[in-house]
Amino acid sequence: MNVAVVGGGIFGQVIAWRLALRGHRVALIEPTGPGNAGSGSGDRSRIVRALYDDRGFAAAGHLGLALWRAWSEALGARLVEPTGVVYFDRRGDDAAATGFRSWLDRGVANVREVGGVAEEIAPDEAARRWPGVATSDLARVILEPGGGFGRPALACKAIARASLATGLVEPIAATAERVALRGARAAGLLARNPDGSLRAIEADAVVVAAGFAGVALVSEIAGDLGIRRLPHWTSYWDVPYPEGAMLGIDRLPVWADLGAAMYGFPDDGESGFKVAWHEPRGGGDEVAADGAPSPAQVEALRRAAMTRFPGLGAATYRGHYACAYDATPDEVFQIGPVPGVEGLYFVGGMSGHGFKHAPSLGESVAQLVVGEAPALDLAPYRLRT
Ligand SMILES: Cc1cc2nc3c(=O)[nH]c(=O)nc-3n(C[C@H](O)[C@H](O)[C@H](O)COP(=O)(O)OP(=O)(O)OC[C@H]3O[C@@H](n4cnc5c(N)ncnc54)[C@H](O)[C@@H]3O)c2cc1C
Incomplete structure (x- = not known):
């Protein structure tokens, strides 16, 4: 054919x-x-995971993780870094926190049902494992060890x-x-x-x-x-050491803090620490057509991310990557x-x-x-x- x-x-x-x-x-x-x-x-970088509240996406993600591993081996290239993914479940009963909590509960059930692993970790244990993370406002951390850091x-x-x-x-x-x-x-x-x-x-x-x-x-x-085309951007940061070392790929998994609508990636040693909003912010009139953020938008994202990663307080903006979602309703x-x-x-x-x-x-x-x-x-x- x-x-x-x-x-x-x-x-x-x-x-x-x-x-x-x-x-x-x-x-x-x-x-x-x-x-x-x-x-x-x-x-x-892109998050790879099977944790989804939808059973079909969980199954597609789970098979995807197995194929990413197999293809990395077959092609001799690390298409995915096996960092695991952590999900930060914030305490509180506001709509964002409770919405993400129930999304996580359904996601954990789905991961286990499709044959994956999801571990529940207490905040003080999370602070010991990942010292670059502020955990005092968390109810729990979910670790999906099979997820990771995709390299698109x-x-x-x-x-x-x-x-x-x-x-x-x-x-x-x-x-x-x-x-x-x-x-x-x-x-x-x-x-x-x-x-x-x-x-x-x-x-x-x-x-x-x-x-x-x-x-x-x-x-x-x-x-x-x-x-619809939704312009979006991700941001990269240089974080001074020693705090920056705790945000490296050998110390920190990929993370999602969707109660605060943020997610990101540890520094892979070349790119810097990465943070993005989960959803494109501001709509068409605030995000430039080419997706470039304004300095105020970049600073707002850093301030939000500092609550989870205090080392970002001393970080220097490295740059953004503009791209767009091809989004269905x-x-x-x-x-x-x-x-x-x-x-x-x-x-x-x-x-x-x-x-x-x-x-x-x-x-x-x-x-x-x-x-x-x-x-x-x-x-x-x-x-x-
Ligand atoms: C900011 C952002 C963050 C994301 N985060 C994640 C994440 O964490 N995890 C995840 O799983 N996914 C994530 N995604 C989604 C994921 O990146 C995309 O779904 C995926 O990369 C899309 O791949 P694609 O092949 O469909 O399209 P694209 O990668 O956009 O490729 C389309 C290609 O078509 C070419 N093209 C365009 N027009 C024509 C034409 N007329 N003729 C021939 N070629 C043409 C273009 O040059 C381009 O190379 C994210 C997306 C964005 C924008």
């Missing part, structure tokens, strides 16, 4: 590689390169190299402009070369996995998918056949939590395209117009 895959982010890379390993030829259309800075998969840009590039080595994936540095149809079947793509000329790419099936940009390619056919992905067109598939609406699921759901998409039974049921993610 000849398959055209649009987009060389983590989903396009996984799908192309897994198709090639099944013996299929793939044209991978990506103008900028794997894990590029303008894509959702270009940052240096590195994973895209490592998988792209593995694809090249199969001899079956042809990377094409062009921009897909239109899906070509033959009657009610996808027949390939029309793409724009960097010199402005047009190029026709023939294929038996087309997978559009181009982040938010992919929405326009299929909405002409499928109608409005209801996916319910944060449920849209993955599957495009209704009305045979051989056309869409992968999008990742809503800020797609990276961890790219192995399990990407493999499932490859299976669907070639007529195998998908490892995961994709029905909950069908396209919704």
Whole structure:
């Protein structure tokens, strides 16, 4: 089979590689390169975990963790660092704290049900294990030891190299402009070369996995998918030692403090300590279109994060990484056949939590395209117009 895959982010890379390993030829259309800075998969870190209040996401995350480990071994690259993930459950009965507490309770049950581990740790024990963390306002800490620190840009590039080595994936540095149809079947793509000329790419099936940009390619056919682009940013900090040493990857897991709507990553030794808001803040009029935060926004985030990591009080801002969520109203992905067109598939609406699921759901998409039974049921993610 000849398959055209649009987009060389983590989903396009996984799908192309897994198709090639099944013996299929793939044209991978990506103008900028794997894990590029303008894509959702270009940052240096992403949380990988199975702890979700939704059973389907927990199952996809759990299988994802196993595949990230196996693929790291197979490709000889640390696509995921096995730091574990800690979830800080704040004391208090305000809506944010209680909402996160019940989310955690459901998440812990789901992790255990899918075969993972979630440990409950008392605040004083947490303070001993992770001395860079202020724990006096916590009710408990949940540790998911199987979760970790995903490396999205590195994973895209490592998988792209593995694809090249199969001899079956042809990377094409062009921009897909239109899906070509033959009657009610996808027949390939029309793409724009960097010199402005047009190029026709023939294929038996087309997978559009181009982040938010992919929405326009299929909405002409499928109608409005209801996916919005939400500009967002993450921040990186240099923390002076000795406090900074307690925030290093050898001392601190990836963390989520969603009662305060924050999450972040230990310093991997190259990037600095990372903090982000869980949700894009401020809406379109406060966050610049390119996602760059104002100095006041950066300082507000630091002040909030200092309550959990006092070492940040002396930190110096290193910079931000701007990217965007391709967000659905319910944060449920849209993955599957495009209704009305045979051989056309869409992968999008990742809503800020797609990276961890790219192995399990990407493999499932490859299976669907070639007529195998998908490892995961994709029905909950069908396209919704
Ligand atoms: C700030 C932020 C934090 C996040 N945190 C997490 C997290 O902690 N854990 C987690 O699991 N997920 C997280 N996510 C989500 C995750 O990063 C994304 O879901 C995932 O990286 C999306 O991958 P993708 O392949 O769908 O899209 P992308 O990585 O955006 O790739 C799309 C690719 O398509 C290419 N393209 C665009 N238009 C065209 C065209 N017309 N023709 C050809 N190619 C085209 C682009 O160049 C790009 O390379 C976060 C996202 C953001 C923005």
